[in-house]
Amino acid sequence: MYTLTVEQEDDWWEVEALYDTCFAPGREALSSYRLRHGVDPVPSLSMVARDADGIIGGAIRYWPVRIGGETALLLGPVAVHPTRQGEGLGGLLIRGSLEQAKAEGWERVLLVGDAPYYRRFGFSRLTGVIMPPPTNPDRVLGIALRSDAWVGIIGDVERFVIDV
Template sequence: MSVHWQIRPEGPEDADGVAALNDDGFGPGRFAKSAYRLREGVAPEDGLGFVATGEGGVLLGSVRFWPIVVGGEPSLLLGPLAVKSELRGRGIGIALMKTGIDAAKTAGFKTILLVGDESYYARAGFARLPAERVRFPGPVDKTRVLGLALQPGALDTLSGSIGRARIDEPVAACGAPLG
């Protein structure tokens, strides 16, 4: 079955649809992951959210990026990236990711990090970061910590603790203060 789809910037009207895609792709357990500590109280980076749409404008996939600092240096956390389950394997995920990466580069970001499957994200140039180079605010599987340099050598000097680049709205998980 051939499906026509296209990619466009995410707009405010997409919020519920994107939440549904992420629920479908990751389930409610995603909020407990360390990467989500970096998203609490922070809006996704403006201008770097993209959605894939199909017939009638229906949402088929979404990618967002969050602003982070790594050892004081601005960077981005890629994700969530999710594609509607019945439409996977058509290149929508890679196209969303590459569109977002290009926009991040144009916006002047030098690096992107994520926690995910290396064999998938390597298709967009991500590679595993040396163990212990960066520290997430909670446990992560170090073999899944990946990075992409948007400028030559930009990953080589990136190291240290990862934190939120800003706080838009103070939200604490389980009442705990956020560092």
């Protein structure tokens, strides 16, 4: 059994170690990381899954981005420790965090990932939404948390910058 909680400041190193374990070295060179550079993740949606002993088995983070002047969430990374894979932990993290995002009023979420895996959570290919290169457009997926939230949203995905 796992408990989902919001990632705390003290979890940062443990979560980073999990991401290093699950993803290839140089993961921060991916195009999605350019969108995250200098932008804080959404604290209430950055979650960890702990087992009964308090050990982190998985983690997920979300980042605000802009597309054509509209705000969206960029899901990722989501990771499950290799010894915990196949237990439904990824699904628990994704479903739990999407429910929280919807409850907070977020309207749309995108990610770069495998459609066969993410389809089960309601994600589908986004056309007209362009991630920084080199990103395969077939892997740019989205889900609407509000009806028609992706209608008319097209353009480049850009770093979230607060207008002043």
